[in-house]
Amino acid sequence: MFETLSYATLQHYWWIIISVLAAFLVFFLFVQGGQTLIYVIGKNDNEQTLIVNSLGRKWEFTFTTLVVFGGAFFASFPLFYSTSFGGAYWLWMAILFCFVIQAVSYEFRSKPNNFLGKKTFDTFLFINGALGTFLLGVAVATMFTGANFTVNLENIANQQQRIISQWTSPWHGLEAIADWRNVLLGLSIFFLSRTLALLYFLNNIEDPEIFNRSIRHLIYNSIPFVVFFVAFLIVALIIPGQRYDTVNQLVYIEPHRLWNSLIDLPLLAILLVAGILLTLWGIAMAIFRRSTKGIWFSGSGVILVVFALFMLLAYRGNCYYPSNIDFQSSLHLRNSSSSYFTLTVMSYVSTLVPFVAAYMFWAWRAINRNKLSDKELNEGGHVY
Amino acid sequence: MNEVVDMSLVDWSRAQFALTAIYHWLFVPLTLGLSFIVAFMESIYVKTGSEEWKRMTKFWMTLFGINFAIGVATGIILEFQFGTNWSNYSWFVGDIFGAPLAIEGIMAFFLESTFIAVMFFGWNKVSKEFHLLSTWLVAFGSNISALWILVANAWMQYPAGMHFNPDTARNEMINFWDVLFSPVAINKFLHTVSSGFVLASVFVLGISAWFILHKREVALFKKSMLVASIFGIVTSIFIIITGDLSAKLIARYQPMKFAAMEGLYEGQAGADLKVFGIVTSDKHDSSLFNLPKIKYKVEIPKALSLLAFNNTNSFIPGVKELIQGDSARNILPLQEKIRRGTLAQQKLAALQKARMDKDTASYLSLKQEFMDPSFQKNYFAYFGYAFISEPHQVIPHISLTFYSFHIMVGLGFFFVILFILSLWFLFSETIENKKKFLWLALFSIPLPYIASEAGWIVAEVGRQPWTIQDYLPTFASISKIDNSSVQITLFLFAILFTALLIAEIKIMIKQIKIGPKEH
Numbered sequence: 001m002f003e004t005l006s007y008a009t010l011q012h013y014w015w016i017i018i019s020v021l022a023a024f025l026v027f028f029l030f031v032q033g034g035q036t037l038i039y040v041i042g043k044n045d046n047e048q049t050l051i052v053n054s055l056g057r058k059w060e061f062t063f064t065t066l067v068v069f070g071g072a073f074f075a076s077f078p079l080f081y082s083t084s085f086g087g088a089y090w091l092w093m094a095i096l097f098c099f100v101i102q103a104v105s106y107e108f109r110s111k112p113n114n115f116l117g118k119k120t121f122d123t124f125l126f127i128n129g130a131l132g133t134f135l136l137g138v139a140v141a142t143m144f145t146g147a148n149f150t151v152n153l154e155n156i157a158n159q160q161q162r163i164i165s166q167w168t169s170p171w172h173g174l175e176a177i178a179d180w181r182n183v184l185l186g187l188s189i190f191f192l193s194r195t196l197a198l199l200y201f202l203n204n205i206e207d208p209e210i211f212n213r214s215i216r217h218l219i220y221n222s223i224p225f226v227v228f229f230v231a232f233l234i235v236a237l238i239i240p241g242q243r244y245d246t247v248n249q250l251v252y253i254e255p256h257r258l259w260n261s262l263i264d265l266p267l268l269a270i271l272l273v274a275g276i277l278l279t280l281w282g283i284a285m286a287i288f289r290r291s292t293k294g295i296w297f298s299g300s301g302v303i304l305v306v307f308a309l310f311m312l313l314a315y316r317g318n319c320y321y322p323s324n325i326d327f328q329s330s331l332h333l334r335n336s337s338s339s340y341f342t343l344t345v346m347s348y349v350s351t352l353v354p355f356v357a358a359y360m361f362w363a364w365r366a367i368n369r370n371k372l373s374d375k376e377l378n379e380g381g382h383v384y
Numbered sequence: 385m386n387e388v389v390d391m392s393l394v395d396w397s398r399a400q401f402a403l404t405a406i407y408h409w410l411f412v413p414l415t416l417g418l419s420f421i422v423a424f425m426e427s428i429y430v431k432t433g434s435e436e437w438k439r440m441t442k443f444w445m446t447l448f449g450i451n452f453a454i455g456v457a458t459g460i461i462l463e464f465q466f467g468t469n470w471s472n473y474s475w476f477v478g479d480i481f482g483a484p485l486a487i488e489g490i491m492a493f494f495l496e497s498t499f500i501a502v503m504f505f506g507w508n509k510v511s512k513e514f515h516l517l518s519t520w521l522v523a524f525g526s527n528i529s530a531l532w533i534l535v536a537n538a539w540m541q542y543p544a545g546m547h548f549n550p551d552t553a554r555n556e557m558i559n560f561w562d563v564l565f566s567p568v569a570i571n572k573f574l575h576t577v578s579s580g581f582v583l584a585s586v587f588v589l590g591i592s593a594w595f596i597l598h599k600r601e602v603a604l605f606k607k608s609m610l611v612a613s614i615f616g617i618v619t620s621i622f623i624i625i626t627g628d629l630s631a632k633l634i635a636r637y638q639p640m641k642f643a644a645m646e647g648l649y650e651g652q653a654g655a656d657l658k659v660f661g662i663v664t665s666d667k668h669d670s671s672l673f674n675l676p677k678i679k680y681k682v683e684i685p686k687a688l689s690l691l692a693f694n695n696t697n698s699f700i701p702g703v704k705e706l707i708q709g710d711s712a713r714n715i716l717p718l719q720e721k722i723r724r725g726t727l728a729q730q731k732l733a734a735l736q737k738a739r740m741d742k743d744t745a746s747y748l749s750l751k752q753e754f755m756d757p758s759f760q761k762n763y764f765a766y767f768g769y770a771f772i773s774e775p776h777q778v779i780p781h782i783s784l785t786f787y788s789f790h791i792m793v794g795l796g797f798f799f800v801i802l803f804i805l806s807l808w809f810l811f812s813e814t815i816e817n818k819k820k821f822l823w824l825a826l827f828s829i830p831l832p833y834i835a836s837e838a839g840w841i842v843a844e845v846g847r848q849p850w851t852i853q854d855y856l857p858t859f860a861s862i863s864k865i866d867n868s869s870v871q872i873t874l875f876l877f878a879i880l881f882t883a884l885l886i887a888e889i890k891i892m893i894k895q896i897k898i899g900p901k902e903h
Contacts (some may be wrong), residue, residue: 001818025466045582049546057505058502060456060497060498060500061497061498062428063456063460063497064489064496064497065492066460066492067459067460067463067489067493068486068489068493068494070464070465070485070489071482071486071488071490072461072486072488074466074467074474074478074481074482074486075462075478075483075485075486075487076482076486078465078474078479078482078554079475079478081467081471081474081478082467082471082472082473082474082475082478082480083471084467085464085466085467085468085471085474085863086467086468086469086470086471086474086863086864086865087471087863089468089863089865089869090869092464092467092468094470095463095488096460097876097880098459099457099893100457100458100460100461100462100880101454101457102457103454103457103460103605104454104457104884104887104888105451106453107449107450107452107453108450108453108888108891109452111450111894111895112891112898113890113891113893113894114887114890114891114895115886115887115891116882116883116887116892117588133527153475153552153553153736154553154733154740155477156732156860157474157552157729157732157733157736158733159731160728161610162471162472162860163471163472163862163863164471164475164476164553165471165472165475165864166861166864167864167865168791172866174866195795206606206638210386253512254787270524280579284800286532298778311459320792324519329788334766337480338478338479338482338556339549339552339557340485340895341556341557341558341560342479342480342482342483342557344485345483345560346483346487346565349483349486349491350490352490352491356490357494359494359498360494360498363498363499363501363502363518364498366502366506366509366510367502367505367506368432368507369503369509378509381504381505381507381508382446382449382504382505
């Protein structure tokens with residue numbers, strides 16, 4: 001089936017998969033956002049336990065999606081993996097540390113004799129939620145604003161300089177935080193994750209106090225989210241970008257690249273606008289109608305927006321990881337992907353994705369048939 | 385090697401990878417084995433309806449959950465470290481190596497993470513049968529995950545199913561099934577997961593012994609012990625069989641590792657197997673590369689040849705033959721391998737230059753020569769040797785490899801005896817009176833961890849200097865980062881993982897002391 005597709009089609013197909021994974025990853029960051037709100041929304045031990053347990057039943061989705069996103073990127077676009085991870089060392093390491101400390105915190109926090117104490121594990125959850133989301137946003141923003149690297153495939157046979165991908169900034173990724181445009185997306189993701197978390201609490205926890213506080217804090221978090229996101233989107237639409245010319249086989253600068261991409265790819269423009277509207281609608285119905293269904297609208301909206309933005313990053317020859325030092329080193333779908341054979345094999349594996357999504361949805365429904373309440377936690381099941 | 389490589393960066397990067405891998409492997413084998421033990425117990429509960437089996441299932445499941453979380457935490461670092469610290473490697477073989485990692489994520493991680501939620505939170509929400517299915521799916525998910533990462537590791541030890549593409553300057557997959565079903569991959573998977581099964585069996589056996597010694601829930605923990613002993617005896621015998629196969633594969637495909645495992649410096653027909661030996665600080669002279677002398681040896685005559693090739697008279701090359709060559713046995717000397725590898729790299733450089741200069745005629749001619757099967761077999765197969773300049777670079781650390789191998793093998797046989805005894809005492813209904821055995825079982829808990837880590841040391845230290853056997857050494861695989869950056873992250877990981885390990889042990893001990901809950 002996939003053997004009949006061209007190399008370019010497979011490269012584009014795999015970028016769709018990467019975009020889908022990125023979209024779901026950002027949606028699942030509601031777990032991280034919620035972790036920064038445990039003590040804001042939960043005012044006593046009981047409420048905090050409810051919030052932690054509500055999030056704790058979902059943390060593995062985010063974690064797993066992040067790991068699969070990394071694995072899929074490695075398999076399909078290994079040059080990005082070797083260039084960005086090996087270059088922006090500190091940025092990625094900081095993100096990894098944020099996630100390592102999350103993984104144990106749910107299981108360990110309330111267990112007796114846990115060595116570091118409950119407060120420490122709750123602090124780990126907060127750091128993961130605050131710093132993890134912000135840094136992920138910053139890292140993704142460099143895919144729009146560029147980074148300082150060179151790539152030279154000939155180096156493997158060069159006796160003097162063997163390393164293929166080289167980072168030219170001594171800060172190894174931390175310099176991205178100094179670019180205000182990257183910070184805009186970092187803050188957008190941070191406030192988005194909190195906004196989604198509040199919508200999730202409304203839907204998942206049976207507690208009037210938590211409900212009322214969540215509605216109030218939804219206003220405080222959704223406004224900065226919208227402001228930062230719109231600011232970033234405007235910046236992304238107007239800044240010049242890089243594009244690969246398949247005829248001359250060279251990368252060139254295109255003014256207003258993202259804006260032009262929206263015009264050239266109207267379906268993605270529709271998805272982007274629809275996603276933004278759905279996201280806003282979910283927030284609005286929670287604030288104005290006190291609806292518990294907002295997470296489904298905003299969640300779907302976020303998935304559409306992130307998917308459309310990721311697609312716009314790389315389709316029509318756009319360089320999805322531009323080098324600000326050497327344009328010809330910039331990464332695009334053609335120069336950074338795995339071989340035709342590997343992409344074909346991986347495409348067969350990708351047919352499992354709908355099956356995976358189906359059983360995830362099925363299991364989610366089985367566990368979440370009723371809202372989480374004190375009663376359920378006191379029934380003696382597994383409690384974090 | 386003309387380039388000055390910062391060896392300290394290589395060493396620190398290796399140290400960081402070793403540290404994170406060792407910590408990760410402290411938790412993974414228990415997950416692999418305990419998931420099945422829990423599934424067995426729950427199956428009995430569902431079949432019999434006995435509350436006792438349900439309590440037992442829940443007790444072991446609690447310990448499984450504590451261990452699982454920290455295994456996940458330490459695992460994420462490993463995946464991303466291929467990019468952060470080994471960027472050249474990631475491009476050079478990412479086309480092949482990345483695929484199993486992605487398949488692991490899609491096929492296994494989602495399965496585990498989805499159904500573990502049902503396993504822990506679904507007791508009163510889903511049917512008994514659906515819950516049992518979830519437990520089994522978690523067990524299969526964990527082990528499928530192990531399959532793919534072990535396929536990836538096996539490929540590094542025995543590269544198969546690929547060719548080098550000079551245009552992209554990397555190795556590319558040409559046959560997925562050769563990667564998945566290479567003999568090394570199949571055996572590595574079976575040997576490694578069964579080590580997890582043995583470890584979990586000893587873990588359950590030891591903790592059950594503690595309860596019996598303290599006369600708490602004796603009937604319940606005798607049942608636990610029975611499940612662990614049956615699972616343990618089967619898998620510990622299986623691990624010896626796969627271990628034997630593993631030795632044969634190493635002898636064939638990684639002869640230098642095999643020589644280091646046995647401290648065999650000079651080749652021998654009808655080679656003796658060292659059952660015991662002490663690696664001393666005394667050195668051989670330069671004719672044997674100043675390698676450390678092994679004394680106080682206890683040897684079984686001709687057993688090494690038998691182990692390696694099923695023939696008591698077969699010749700096993702030692703370090704000397706592998707460095708100096710042996711034309712009678714078609715073993716190329718190291719210098720010749722270096723010459724061939726250098727020639728392959730020079731041809732690649734010329735080909736790349738012709739392409740950049742748009743000298744199409746030269747490019748096509750060089751490419752044809754480069755891709756010629758004879759050139760691939762006789763020259764490109766030694767590509768990695770162009771990075772080598774001294775014999776000692778291709779000799780793995782002898783004492784570490786030698787001791788790790790012998791400790792692993794010795795403990796492997798010990799576990800068989802341990803499980804035979806436990807089954808004997810259980811079936812003769814004398815287990816409660818066998819205090820010494822119960823203490824032995826309890827204090828045996830750390831031993832499979834030692835054996836399992838030793839096995840990885842044999843596998844990974846024994847294949848040095850290669851990240852990809854014969855194609856890419858560690859010092860050509862790294863990222864260009866500051867030495868100090870790697871040092872800082874290494875120490876941060878060491879502190880964090882040690883703290884989490886202490887937390888895990890303390891929580892585990894407390895949960896064990898609390899024991900199974902009433903409901």
